Amino acid sequence: MLDLLVHNATLPDGRTNMSVAVQGGRIAEVAEGLDAPAREKLDAQGLLLSPHFVDPHFHMDATLSYGLPRVNQSGTLLEGIALWGELKPLLKAEALIERALAYCDWAVAKGLLAIRTHVDTSDASLLAVDALLEVKHRVAPYLDLQLVAFPQDGVLRSPGGVDNLKRALDKGVDVVGGIPHFERTMADGAASVKLLCEIAAERGLPVDMHCDESDDPLSRHIETLAFETQRLGLQGRVTGSHCTSMHSMDNYYVSKLLPLIAEAQVNVIANPLINITLQGRHDTYPKRRGMTRVPELMAAGVNVGFGHDCVMDPWYGMGSGDMLEVAHMGLHVAQMTSQAGIGQCFDAVTGNAARIFGLEGYGLDAGCDASFVLLQARDPVEAIRLRAARLKVFRKGELLAESAPASASLRLSGRPDSTDFMPARKN
Numbered sequence: 143m144l145d146l147l148v149h150n151a152t153l154p155d156g157r158t159n160m161s162v163a164v165q166g167g168r169i170a171e172v173a174e175g176l177d178a179p180a181r182e183k184l185d186a187q188g189l190l191l192s193p194h195f196v197d198p199h200f201h202m203d204a205t206l207s208y209g210l211p212r213v214n215q216s217g218t219l220l221e222g223i224a225l226w227g228e229l230k231p232l233l234k235a236e237a238l239i240e241r242a243l244a245y246c247d248w249a250v251a252k253g254l255l256a257i258r259t260h261v262d263t264s265d266a267s268l269l270a271v272d273a274l275l276e277v278k279h280r281v282a283p284y285l286d287l288q289l290v291a292f293p294q295d296g297v298l299r300s301p302g303g304v305d306n307l308k309r310a311l312d313k314g315v316d317v318v319g320g321i322p323h324f325e326r327t328m329a330d331g332a333a334s335v336k337l338l339c340e341i342a343a344e345r346g347l348p349v350d351m352h353c354d355e356s357d358d359p360l361s362r363h364i365e366t367l368a369f370e371t372q373r374l375g376l377q378g379r380v381t382g383s384h385c386t387s388m389h390s391m392d393n394y395y396v397s398k399l400l401p402l403i404a405e406a407q408v409n410v411i412a413n414p415l416i417n418i419t420l421q422g423r424h425d426t427y428p429k430r431r432g433m434t435r436v437p438e439l440m441a442a443g444v445n446v447g448f449g450h451d452c453v454m455d456p457w458y459g460m461g462s463g464d465m466l467e468v469a470h471m472g473l474h475v476a477q478m479t480s481q482a483g484i485g486q487c488f489d490a491v492t493g494n495a496a497r498i499f500g501l502e503g504y505g506l507d508a509g510c511d512a513s514f515v516l517l518q519a520r521d522p523v524e525a526i527r528l529r530a531a532r533l534k535v536f537r538k539g540e541l542l543a544e545s546a547p548a549s550a551s552l553r554l555s556g557r558p559d560s561t562d563f564m565p566a567r568k569n
């Protein structure tokens with residue numbers, strides 16, 4: 143007897159009338175039209191069953207702090223960093239934990255069951271590190287949280303930066319972070335990349351750096367990161383986050399850079415919501431979009447994920463933990479409106495992000511964890527268009543969250559009494 147049988151589901155790859163059999167928290171079988179005895183059966187009614195969403199880039203130590211101690215008046219990156227500096231001395235561990243847990247509740251409700259979060263290691267007290275390690279422990283029964291040691295003030299630029307970062311890693315932080323473009327000079331930035339990659343190599347850890355998050359066409363830290371990845375044999379475990387300067391780089395240089403990134407198997411993360419709001423702020427018109435070259439990176443064979451980055455924090459007052467909103471923005475900013483492009487945007491918040499995270503047991507194949515989301519949509523295109531309701535969220539076979547279908551009641555005589563924004567399809 144199975145624990146759960148989901149039947150009549152559409153899968154992201156387009157297969158319809160699919161059944162997913164669950165036993166002991168794992169997917170036992172995926173087959174068309176399969177019927178078998180199960181303790182619980184769920185008729186998906188032809189809707190999309192997707193592996194859960196994964197956010198590969200977030201800042202959970204700052205989330206839901208919007209308005210503390212004041213609102214970012216200009217809405218710029220630099221005022222955001224300054225505001226974070228004002229907030230940090232006021233942070234209390236308990237309040238930070240409470241906000242992070244509240245965000246994790248939102249995430250689960252949105253089918254987001256794995257989050258890689260950066261945690262600021264600049265403060266010698268490591269208060270945020272301890273708090274997020276506690277959060278990681280508390281949410282472990284329902285959400286995978288991975289921590290990146292992030293020296294927000296610059297690992298070389300801030301006194302004690304290297305020591306604080308190493309102490310955070312000693313405490314159990316999973317990934318080595320960095321912010322080379324925030325060091326005082328390009329040379330210092332490159333030196334920080336080298337140093338941090340060496341620390342990761344020594345400790346056998348992955349790397350994920352904020353890389354070239356500026357409009358500077360000459361910012362070259364992603365090149366250094368790819369070079370160090372190859373020099374130290376870190377292929378496959380290194381990620382460059384943001385890489386917004388690539389939007390402004392010379393095309394000839396980029397034609398040389400993309401194959402280097404691909405060869406080094408460096409992942410790239412774009413953060414569409416944040417990149418489109420924070421970059422190009424010093425431009426008049428035309429204004430740069432700022433997001434890195436997503437379709438070109440993908441075409442070069444680079445694994446690209448989309449991150450949420452911020453939700454209601456000093457940098458960004460919007461957001462709700464909805465990775466479909468992230469994919470929606472990514473699709474617009476990168477003009478990925480081809481059918482293949484839309485599918486790639488969906489991949490960027492599911493499978494590609496899971497690869498960056500290094501999640502085991504991810505996917506909708508036999509043997510994978512039974513961690514999936516039933517969406518009120520019939521395919522990934524519709525899911526992104528509607529930021530579709532998460533009707534059911536399962537983790538390892540356990541139902542974690544349910545949402546009512548989105549629909550509107552109509553009061554129009556002679557018309558149907560409700561609509562769900564899903565036009566009828568002819569078979």
Ligand SMILES: [Zn+2]
Binds near residue numbers: 199200201260383451
């Ligand atoms: Zn970030």
